[in-house]
Amino acid sequence: MKRILVTGGLGYIGSHTVVELQEAGYEVSIIDNLSNSSIDVLDGITRISNKRPHFKQLDLRDKKGLSDYFEVHQNIDGVIHFAASKAVGESVEKPLFYYENNITSLIYLLQNCTKHNIDHFIFSSSCTVYGEPDRLPITEEAPVKLAISPYGNTKQISEEIIQDLCKISDIRSIALRYFNPIGAHPTSEIGELPLGIPQNLVPFITQTAAGVREQLSVFGDDYNTPDGSCIRDYIHVVDLAKAHVVALKRIIDKKEMVSFEIFNIGTGQGNSVLEVVHAFEKVTGQKINYKIVNRRPGDVTSVYADTKKANSELHWKAELTLEEALLSAWKWEQKIRNNN
Numbered sequence: 001m002k003r004i005l006v007t008g009g010l011g012y013i014g015s016h017t018v019v020e021l022q023e024a025g026y027e028v029s030i031i032d033n034l035s036n037s038s039i040d041v042l043d044g045i046t047r048i049s050n051k052r053p054h055f056k057q058l059d060l061r062d063k064k065g066l067s068d069y070f071e072v073h074q075n076i077d078g079v080i081h082f083a084a085s086k087a088v089g090e091s092v093e094k095p096l097f098y099y100e101n102n103i104t105s106l107i108y109l110l111q112n113c114t115k116h117n118i119d120h121f122i123f124s125s126s127c128t129v130y131g132e133p134d135r136l137p138i139t140e141e142a143p144v145k146l147a148i149s150p151y152g153n154t155k156q157i158s159e160e161i162i163q164d165l166c167k168i169s170d171i172r173s174i175a176l177r178y179f180n181p182i183g184a185h186p187t188s189e190i191g192e193l194p195l196g197i198p199q200n201l202v203p204f205i206t207q208t209a210a211g212v213r214e215q216l217s218v219f220g221d222d223y224n225t226p227d228g229s230c231i232r233d234y235i236h237v238v239d240l241a242k243a244h245v246v247a248l249k250r251i252i253d254k255k256e257m258v259s260f261e262i263f264n265i266g267t268g269q270g271n272s273v274l275e276v277v278h279a280f281e282k283v284t285g286q287k288i289n290y291k292i293v294n295r296r297p298g299d300v301t302s303v304y305a306d307t308k309k310a311n312s313e314l315h316w317k318a319e320l321t322l323e324e325a326l327l328s329a330w331k332w333e334q335k336i337r338n339n340n
């Protein structure tokens with residue numbers, strides 16, 4: 001049975017991926033420093049799978065600690081690397097922290113992979129690398145644009161670092177460029193836990209519905225889209241998690257075409273902010289108090305994935321609907337409110 005190290009495995013996407021890995025028969029070890037997650041997530045994972053993953057609280061920037069970890073745990077067959085800081089606005093305020101956390105962690109991790117002959121590496125990238133796209137839907141061939149934020153830049157640099165390493169080592173890697181992950185596990189045992197005021201749309205909607213926030217601000221209705229609000233590709237986090245399992249299997253089975261591959265992971269469907277608000281209202285019966293405000297600086301008009309490459313090469317496709325994702329997000333929000 002193969003053992004996969006999941007960094008950031010107690011975070012939002014990591015925790016859902018751990019569950020899918022366990023379901024697919026992998027043993028899972030998690031490293032997380034709990035900087036943006038809670039140890040309780042381990043219990044949530046265990047309740048879903050009836051299997052407690054191995055967990056080590058460790059900061060990936062702790063070079064000695066990480067090296068010791070790999071010396072002790074010689075049984076790792078592959079790595080899925082989620083651990084990173086991800087708040088776009090915060091990265092503008094603290095660029096050095098973002099470069100340090102996201103890049104140093106990656107380098108130390110890859111150093112250990114090469115030292116211990118761990119050749120399978122899946123990386124969490126983002127559609128943010130495409131910036132304002134020239135053409136829609138966005139294919140993997142679309143040019144990577146000058147990053148708007150240090151966060152976005154860390155994803156671009158990370159992809160380049162991995163690609164360079166793949167050229168001269170046995171490491172084979174897949175970078176998954178996520179579009180907008182939303183929703184929670186259908187059991188409501190795990191989900192997104194935003195710290196403070198949510199920056200992302202769906203947690204802000206669910207907190208508004210729960211009465212934690214008074215009003216949702218819709219950032220602009222004067223974009224060049226049918227209803228004037230921005231368009232994104234919202235993907236259910238469970239579908240996204242499954243994409244990691246198939247990507248991992250592809251490189252374990254040596255099915256890759258080149259040693260470093262990139263796949264868009266989205267639904268292929270674009271929805272506007274107002275469509276999401278109205279879909280949420282319809283599926284949950286909750287009215288959302290919202291108002292249209294000015295555009296948010298840095299937002300691009302419209303972004304959605306061309307998923308043909310993932311469909312044909314990974315044999316993966318998003319199966320869950322926007323409505324299912326929004327309902328799961330709402331159930332999760334209710335669950336965490338009831339527990340507090």
Ligand code: NAD
Nearest residue numbers: 008011012013032033034035036037059060083084124126
């Ligand atoms: P998250 O913050 O919920 O999870 C990241 C986890 O990594 C957290 O549990 C955090 O405690 C841990 N971590 C951070 N720095 C660490 C370090 N130095 N050492 C050990 N652990 C550390 O974020 P997420 O939404 O699950 O995102 C996972 C990955 O996907 C990130 O790389 C993120 O940039 C990328 N991504 C996320 C989105 C999104 O919308 N959520 C979109 C595109 C890409």
Ligand code: UD1
Nearest residue numbers: 088126128199200201204217218219230232273296298299
């Ligand atoms: C943002 C990041 C992106 C990151 C992604 C997931 C930017 C520019 N991009 O994407 O790099 O990968 O999060 O973490 O920040 N909206 C509102 N009101 C709100 C919140 C959002 O109207 O209160 C709108 C936004 O204008 C946008 C859409 O909802 O049009 C989605 O926003 P969000 O969830 O923040 O994701 P992105 O901006 O697409």
